[in-house]
Amino acid sequence: MTRFDVIVIGGGPAGMAAALAADAKGAKVLVIERDVRLGGILNQCIHAGFGLHYFGEELTGPEYADRFEKRLAKTGVKVMLGAMALSVGREGEVVVLSPEEGLTHLKAGAVVLAMGCRERTAGAIALAGTRPAGIYTAGMAQKMCNIEGYLVGRRIVILGSGDIGLIMARRMTLEGAHVERVIELMPYSAGLKRNIVQCLEDFGIPIDYSHTVTRVVGKPRMEGLYYAPVDENRKPVLSEEKFIPCDCLLLSVGLIPENDILSGTDIVLSRVTSGAEVDENRMTTVPGVFSCGNVLHVHDLVDNVSHESEIAGAAAAEYALHGAPVTDGNVYAVGVGRGVRYALPQRIHGGEGSVEIFFRTDNVYKNCKVVAECGGRTLWSKKRMIVAPGEMEKIVLDKRDIDGEVTVRLEI
Amino acid sequence: MKTICINCPMGCPLEITEEDGKITVRGYTCKRGLDYGVSEYTAPVRTVTTLMRTSDGGVVPVKTSRPVPKNRMFDVLERIRTLIAPADADIGCVVEHDILALGADIVVTGRPAPHPNK
Numbered sequence: 001m002t003r004f005d006v007i008v009i010g011g012g013p014a015g016m017a018a019a020l021a022a023d024a025k026g027a028k029v030l031v032i033e034r035d036v037r038l039g040g041i042l043n044q045c046i047h048a049g050f051g052l053h054y055f056g057e058e059l060t061g062p063e064y065a066d067r068f069e070k071r072l073a074k075t076g077v078k079v080m081l082g083a084m085a086l087s088v089g090r091e092g093e094v095v096v097l098s099p100e101e102g103l104t105h106l107k108a109g110a111v112v113l114a115m116g117c118r119e120r121t122a123g124a125i126a127l128a129g130t131r132p133a134g135i136y137t138a139g140m141a142q143k144m145c146n147i148e149g150y151l152v153g154r155r156i157v158i159l160g161s162g163d164i165g166l167i168m169a170r171r172m173t174l175e176g177a178h179v180e181r182v183i184e185l186m187p188y189s190a191g192l193k194r195n196i197v198q199c200l201e202d203f204g205i206p207i208d209y210s211h212t213v214t215r216v217v218g219k220p221r222m223e224g225l226y227y228a229p230v231d232e233n234r235k236p237v238l239s240e241e242k243f244i245p246c247d248c249l250l251l252s253v254g255l256i257p258e259n260d261i262l263s264g265t266d267i268v269l270s271r272v273t274s275g276a277e278v279d280e281n282r283m284t285t286v287p288g289v290f291s292c293g294n295v296l297h298v299h300d301l302v303d304n305v306s307h308e309s310e311i312a313g314a315a316a317a318e319y320a321l322h323g324a325p326v327t328d329g330n331v332y333a334v335g336v337g338r339g340v341r342y343a344l345p346q347r348i349h350g351g352e353g354s355v356e357i358f359f360r361t362d363n364v365y366k367n368c369k370v371v372a373e374c375g376g377r378t379l380w381s382k383k384r385m386i387v388a389p390g391e392m393e394k395i396v397l398d399k400r401d402i403d404g405e406v407t408v409r410l411e412i
Numbered sequence: 413m414k415t416i417c418i419n420c421p422m423g424c425p426l427e428i429t430e431e432d433g434k435i436t437v438r439g440y441t442c443k444r445g446l447d448y449g450v451s452e453y454t455a456p457v458r459t460v461t462t463l464m465r466t467s468d469g470g471v472v473p474v475k476t477s478r479p480v481p482k483n484r485m486f487d488v489l490e491r492i493r494t495l496i497a498p499a500d501a502d503i504g505c506v507v508e509h510d511i512l513a514l515g516a517d518i519v520v521t522g523r524p525a526p527h528p529n530k
Binding site: 036037043046047048058060061062063066145146147149174175192193194196197198201202364366385386387388390391 | 415416417418419420421422423441458459460461462463470471473475482485489503521522523525526
């Protein structure tokens with residue numbers, strides 16, 4: 001059985017950053033990637049806007065990926081392409097299927113999960129109506145357009161105003177399609193303001209908030225769809241239903257961490273993030289198994305993915321080479337209070353140094369205060385003009401201040 | 413002119429007017445909003461990213477090396493449609509210098525995906 005110090009599952013931005021960080025610690029590293037090349041979803045994100053934080057300059061997705069790929073090429077990290085990790089077992093056993101070696105059992109001192117996320121589909125939102133050609137997830141349309149060179153429709157409606165939906169509204173327009181409108185269930189967009197302006201406003205594409213698609217029509221090709229406003233319980237008001245002729249519906253209705261490989265393991269998943277519950281080193285509840293990037297929780301910026309994955313990769317290498325880190329033996333939970341949907345990591349070890357806690361709010365709040373407290377003491381607080389679910393927030397705590405469960409909440 | 417500030421999630425609604433050569437921005441709540449309002453009114457620019465055909469019939473992603481005037485985006489796209497990138501063009505390869513004399517080069521940003529069965 002071939003042995004590595006660290007096996008990284010997934011060769012996208014998370015996997016590449018984790019592998020580099022593990023290599024820098026002196027570990028023997030393997031990256032398992034199911035696609036024919038490294039880079040993951042960055043390869044299809046040909047728009048600019050990546051790397052402002054990490055590289056201090058604005059790059060496109062493929063350029064961001066290429067920077068990491070070139071760094072990897074200078075290391076001894078082994079990469080298996082076209083290879084599918086089938087299971088992660090106890091004691092770091094990874095079963096992988098690859099064109100060159102068939103079914104292989106590998107062994108690692110530590111495993112880093114970096115499989116990313118996948119999109120919610122028409123089935124996941126129980127889309128009503130016929131089942132015509134012309135319905136795609138926004139990411140699938142992005143891949144078909146930007147990688148394969150196909151335009152998936154001429155008259156397009158986009159359901160959901162997450163960043164991928166907004167980006168695709170612009171891409172389709174630039175490639176010659178007509179984007180009729182964007183329809184958003186919530187009263188606000190989950191996307192960045194920058195994308196609302198530069199992907200919709202710039203091209204005069206309307207957006208209907210608090211609306212949803214009620215059914216699609218057409219067979220075998222899509223001919224149009226009905227949409228309607230929703231009431232305060234997000235139920236469509238069918239008496240106000242309207243029809244739009246269109247041949248394509250793109251769905252940007254949420255992302256789910258792709259953790260299927262973990263079923264049957266003892267790794268505890270969070271019901272909120274659908275990713276693993278981790279400590280500050282991004283170690284899951286199974287010692288030696290780490291998780292980072294969009295498979296841990298869905299990020300808005302790849303720069304944050306790279307940063308988080310470096311933490312996981314370095315910690316995985318330390319674990320494989322030197323064993324579990326020395327702590328003062330205490331483990332404290334990180335919980336959430338009013339206005340906060342989740343905070344991560346979910347637990348932190350007592351000790352010295354600082355610890356970063358990332359969190360997302362459950363709604364848009366203006367003029368609020370972010371508070372982190374422990375045993376009734378305020379560890380950290382800051383007034384904010386606005387917080388929104390679409391923008392991940394960060395606070396930094398000093399570990400020496402922590403002697404019990406930490407709660408992150410908003411004062412609204 | 414009306415727009416939304418893009419600098420933070422606040423998204424302040426901005427209204428920009430000009431009278432006797434003096435530009436007034438209304439609706440901003442911080443300095444960044446004021447600056448953004450003025451630049452969006454006087455000289456809005458955007459980086460254009462799109463696909464270009466390659467000499468072997470595929471596509472590669474390209475971008476303008478610097479932002480171009482917003483109202484010239486579709487002119488730039490039309491020009492890019494007439495160009496063909498070498499099939500072996502690597503990231504950073506300049507396919508056209510100073511497109512439409514706008515001061516931006518057209519640069520290849522990615523490689524075509526290798527064929528799965530090759």
